Amino acid sequence: METLARNPRNETGIETAVAILAQRFGPRLDRGEAMRAQHAHTMSWIAPQPADAVVFPETAEEVQEIVRVCAEHRVPVIPFGTGTSLEGHVNAPMGGISVDLSRMNRILAVHAEDMDVVVQPGVTRKALNQHLRDTGLFFPVDPGADASLGGMASTRASGTNAVRYGTMKDNVLGLKAVLPSGEILTTGGRARKSSAGYDLTRLMVGAEGTLGLITELTLKLHGIPEAISAAVCSFPSAQDACEAVIETIQIGLPVARIEYLDAAVVRAVNAYSKLTLPETPLLLLEFHGSAGSVAEQAEIFGAIAADHRGTGFEAATREEDRNRLWQARHDSYWACMQIRPGASAFTTDVCVPVSRLAEFIVMAEERATADGFQAPIVGHVGDGNFHVLLLVDMDDADEVRRAKAYVGWLNETAISMEGTCTGEHGVGQGKAPYLERELGAPALLVMAAIKAGIDPDNILNPGKIGLPA
Amino acid sequence: METLARNPRNETGIETAVAILAQRFGPRLDRGEAMRAQHAHTMSWIAPQPADAVVFPETAEEVQEIVRVCAEHRVPVIPFGTGTSLEGHVNAPMGGISVDLSRMNRILAVHAEDMDVVVQPGVTRKALNQHLRDTGLFFPVDPGADASLGGMASTRASGTNAVRYGTMKDNVLGLKAVLPSGEILTTGGRARKSSAGYDLTRLMVGAEGTLGLITELTLKLHGIPEAISAAVCSFPSAQDACEAVIETIQIGLPVARIEYLDAAVVRAVNAYSKLTLPETPLLLLEFHGSAGSVAEQAEIFGAIAADHRGTGFEAATREEDRNRLWQARHDSYWACMQIRPGASAFTTDVCVPVSRLAEFIVMAEERATADGFQAPIVGHVGDGNFHVLLLVDMDDADEVRRAKAYVGWLNETAISMEGTCTGEHGVGQGKAPYLERELGAPALLVMAAIKAGIDPDNILNPGKIGLPA
Numbered sequence: 001m002e003t004l005a006r007n008p009r010n011e012t013g014i015e016t017a018v019a020i021l022a023q024r025f026g027p028r029l030d031r032g033e034a035m036r037a038q039h040a041h042t043m044s045w046i047a048p049q050p051a052d053a054v055v056f057p058e059t060a061e062e063v064q065e066i067v068r069v070c071a072e073h074r075v076p077v078i079p080f081g082t083g084t085s086l087e088g089h090v091n092a093p094m095g096g097i098s099v100d101l102s103r104m105n106r107i108l109a110v111h112a113e114d115m116d117v118v119v120q121p122g123v124t125r126k127a128l129n130q131h132l133r134d135t136g137l138f139f140p141v142d143p144g145a146d147a148s149l150g151g152m153a154s155t156r157a158s159g160t161n162a163v164r165y166g167t168m169k170d171n172v173l174g175l176k177a178v179l180p181s182g183e184i185l186t187t188g189g190r191a192r193k194s195s196a197g198y199d200l201t202r203l204m205v206g207a208e209g210t211l212g213l214i215t216e217l218t219l220k221l222h223g224i225p226e227a228i229s230a231a232v233c234s235f236p237s238a239q240d241a242c243e244a245v246i247e248t249i250q251i252g253l254p255v256a257r258i259e260y261l262d263a264a265v266v267r268a269v270n271a272y273s274k275l276t277l278p279e280t281p282l283l284l285l286e287f288h289g290s291a292g293s294v295a296e297q298a299e300i301f302g303a304i305a306a307d308h309r310g311t312g313f314e315a316a317t318r319e320e321d322r323n324r325l326w327q328a329r330h331d332s333y334w335a336c337m338q339i340r341p342g343a344s345a346f347t348t349d350v351c352v353p354v355s356r357l358a359e360f361i362v363m364a365e366e367r368a369t370a371d372g373f374q375a376p377i378v379g380h381v382g383d384g385n386f387h388v389l390l391l392v393d394m395d396d397a398d399e400v401r402r403a404k405a406y407v408g409w410l411n412e413t414a415i416s417m418e419g420t421c422t423g424e425h426g427v428g429q430g431k432a433p434y435l436e437r438e439l440g441a442p443a444l445l446v447m448a449a450i451k452a453g454i455d456p457d458n459i460l461n462p463g464k465i466g467l468p469a
Numbered sequence: 470m471e472t473l474a475r476n477p478r479n480e481t482g483i484e485t486a487v488a489i490l491a492q493r494f495g496p497r498l499d500r501g502e503a504m505r506a507q508h509a510h511t512m513s514w515i516a517p518q519p520a521d522a523v524v525f526p527e528t529a530e531e532v533q534e535i536v537r538v539c540a541e542h543r544v545p546v547i548p549f550g551t552g553t554s555l556e557g558h559v560n561a562p563m564g565g566i567s568v569d570l571s572r573m574n575r576i577l578a579v580h581a582e583d584m585d586v587v588v589q590p591g592v593t594r595k596a597l598n599q600h601l602r603d604t605g606l607f608f609p610v611d612p613g614a615d616a617s618l619g620g621m622a623s624t625r626a627s628g629t630n631a632v633r634y635g636t637m638k639d640n641v642l643g644l645k646a647v648l649p650s651g652e653i654l655t656t657g658g659r660a661r662k663s664s665a666g667y668d669l670t671r672l673m674v675g676a677e678g679t680l681g682l683i684t685e686l687t688l689k690l691h692g693i694p695e696a697i698s699a700a701v702c703s704f705p706s707a708q709d710a711c712e713a714v715i716e717t718i719q720i721g722l723p724v725a726r727i728e729y730l731d732a733a734v735v736r737a738v739n740a741y742s743k744l745t746l747p748e749t750p751l752l753l754l755e756f757h758g759s760a761g762s763v764a765e766q767a768e769i770f771g772a773i774a775a776d777h778r779g780t781g782f783e784a785a786t787r788e789e790d791r792n793r794l795w796q797a798r799h800d801s802y803w804a805c806m807q808i809r810p811g812a813s814a815f816t817t818d819v820c821v822p823v824s825r826l827a828e829f830i831v832m833a834e835e836r837a838t839a840d841g842f843q844a845p846i847v848g849h850v851g852d853g854n855f856h857v858l859l860l861v862d863m864d865d866a867d868e869v870r871r872a873k874a875y876v877g878w879l880n881e882t883a884i885s886m887e888g889t890c891t892g893e894h895g896v897g898q899g900k901a902p903y904l905e906r907e908l909g910a911p912a913l914l915v916m917a918a919i920k921a922g923i924d925p926d927n928i929l930n931p932g933k934i935g936l937p938a
Contacts, residue, residue: 156664195625202671223721252692453922
């Protein structure tokens with residue numbers, strides 16, 4: 001299998017391509033430092049590496065033009081959605097052109113009768129659901145941030161609803177993407193299933209823009225449930241809460257969301273969102289279904305929670321109460337940032353088989369305490385997936401070093417439990433060191449062979465997924 | 470992107486590799502005509518193309534040895550499960566070695582607490598479910614035939630349960646496969662979700678053995694539902710039956726199975742399975758859930774059916790009655806073969822957005838009648854997927870020509886409706902002519918680039934998925 005060439009930074013090519021694109025796109029190409037910094041500023045702890053220019057295409061044809069110019073001059077192309085990725089995906093380690101797709105934000109077709117929708121990549125998940133509000137349908141994937149759907153597809157995002165509705169992998173029916181040749185790849189139609197050759201849809205979902213620039217997505221929609229209820233339940237320990245989760249999943253209760261917040265997060269959320277939740281580990285749930293089914297699910301979960309020393313179990317069926325709870329969950333990142341003002345968050349993401357979850361969360365909490373970190377934990381625990389937010393003073397080199405060591409330990413532990421170093425944030429730059437340990441050398445060789453076959457000059461988002469820059 | 474070399478039949482290499490493997494595997498390598506014919510005899514209408522020898526490995530290490538010998542001598546390697554594929558997947562157009570994986574039939578681990586299982590590729594779906602019978606768990610993917618799980622993964626199989634439980638794409642957590650280099654690729658662990666690089670699991674699922682030989686699969690399991698009920702309902706026309714299906718899917722009723730049998734199939738099934746179903750279009754359903762939910766689902770479907778002139782709606786909750794109905798459905802292929810004794814079945818498979826289903830099935834029936842064919846139709850209609858069984862006298866060249874023209878028309882029509890020429894049977898040899906029309910030239914170039922990157926000498930199952938032999 002071929003290996004990829006590691007390109008040096010191509011100064012001449014970049015200068016030429018920027019000049020050509022500046023002439024073509026006029027004010028829609030920006031070389032200013034502020035704009036470049038904003039497009040390299042992500043929510044990641046990884047140092048920004050700005051591109052040389054940011055361009056704002058409005059059509060797939062314009063994306064083709066940009067890619068053709070960059071291909072001709074061997075210049076990196078870095079796709080940009082909303083910049084909410086967490087592992088350095090939008091960085092430009094070898095420079096190049098950041099392609100901001102936010103102006104490609106049209107919803108092209110709603111096929112309510114087939115429960116699918118065709119969108120441009122810059123449409124955000126909230127904008128899509130707002131557009132769908134009168135159809136009785138919704139798009140369930142919810143990573144918290146109001147990310148673009150192209151970015152969500154590219155990182156194989158998921159979030160709170162995945163335990164019931166799946167991840168982006170499960171909710172993209174097909175897509176179009178501009179290849180390094182400038183041609184547009186179509187990966188599938190609108191059939192609910194297909195066995196027509198290699199699954200190029202799933203290959204592009206999670207490829208982090210390294211194989212093509214997504215210009216159109218066909219997404220599955222779901223019926224808004226007849227009834228929705230939320231519930232909260234407090235537990236004396238992480239162990240008890242996780243055991244309640246494990247039992248819930250094992251008996252097959254079709255919860256739509258089951259989220260874990262540790263005591264530190266609950267404390268932060270109470271302060272930030274003016275709530276009065278008991279400051280112990282908490283599960284926050286949502287049930288979807290018919291009125292009868294939702295009531296039955298809540299009752300069954302209540303019994304499970306009681307068996308695991310859960311207290312204060314309460315179901316909220318009023319939309320206002322539900323929204324308040326879930327807004328608090330979504331704001332937990334910002335709430336946690338208030339725990340240590342001025343600190344930065346090393347947010348990291350692991351996922352393990354659900355049977356290992358209790359043990360792992362307890363270990364993660366204990367080790368953070370032993371290492372002297374404030375490290376609140378939230379998790380999409382129905383999937384065995386959780387995030388640790390290490391609050392770190394980035395000016396303290398020793399603390400940064402210890403934080404990196406903690407993240408390394410967390411990833412290695414997840415892998416040793418037959419889990420993954422990244423459940424939903426992607427690899428980007430931050431998780432690249434762990435990929436070989438997780439999947440083995442042959443998997444990395446196969447990924448490199450695919451990349452070399454499709455993008456032999458390595459111009460599409462180089463330096464991500466453990467591939468050479 | 471590179472293109473693949475079209476190999477001539479490599480007589481010297483084949484002779485050498487067969488000799489080496491014969492010495493190594495002794496009686497576990499068979500050069501006899503009967504065995505070779507059996508391994509090229511599929512349920513397909515495509516002419517058999519036997520391999521030069523059939524070998525029966527018992528371990529992954531033996532598969533590695535076989536692949537290394539074949540790679541060294543540039544000899545095709547054709548994986549074989551149970552031979553139930555329908556599009557010529559097990560044919561050896563350039564000769565080579567058929568690798569029969571049926572002896573790799575061990576269940577390696579059942580992780581009931583995580584609802585997953587690790588199996589060798591030769592385990593069949595029925596053997597797996599038999600093994601699981603005391604765990605309260607089951608593996609839902611059910612293509613009808615008692616196929617091997619490796620083969621089901623390789624063709625991205627699905628079947629009657631897919632409308633609720635998904636296809637093989639959705640139920641393989643990870644796998645191991647021997648690459649052309651002889652190394653073993655691992656695509657993932659046991660986490661329920663992962664965003665760790667290119668989705669190699671989904672790439673191998675549906676790759677039809679052209680990228681690696683699967684030696685191990687980790688599969689998702691599901692809880693056996695507390696209650697199951699089946700139901701049948703007759704309709705005066707295909708249009709009415711399909712409209713009932715469309716409404717059922719659109720309101721989000723979580724049916725586990727919703728199968729269409731046209732009047733000809735019902736007639737055949739009555740004769741074959743000694744039933745007395747009304748000989749009009751029929752829907753056969755199964756509901757899974759709690760006792761309350763199953764009753765509610767049946768009631769809601771009953772009301773939908775009545776709105777679409779459905780009659781004789783009847784729910785069967787006794788296991789014996791249910792099994793009888795579903796056995797009849799599974800036997801419908803054999804029942805239909807009795808319609809025209811001596812004829813062969815051109816079984817073909819298409820899938821369209823569900824809104825186009827009624828129109829398409831009516832067109833398919835009308836055109837078959839106009840063309841003078843007996844062509845019973847069965848369908849996994851909840852996914853918009855159906856099969857036409859053209860009953861053809863293979864000795865009548867003109868009839869064969871007309872049958873091929875019909876299949877071509879059916880595929881082209883599915884594609885024109887934004888559907889696919891293969892919902893679940895794979896591409897193999899039979900669907901290759903339609904792939905470019907469905908996905909466009911760039912998709913085929915990308916598939917060829919992936920194949921060339923991973924298998925540059927084109928030794929793994931050459932001549933499938935529209936790739937060169």
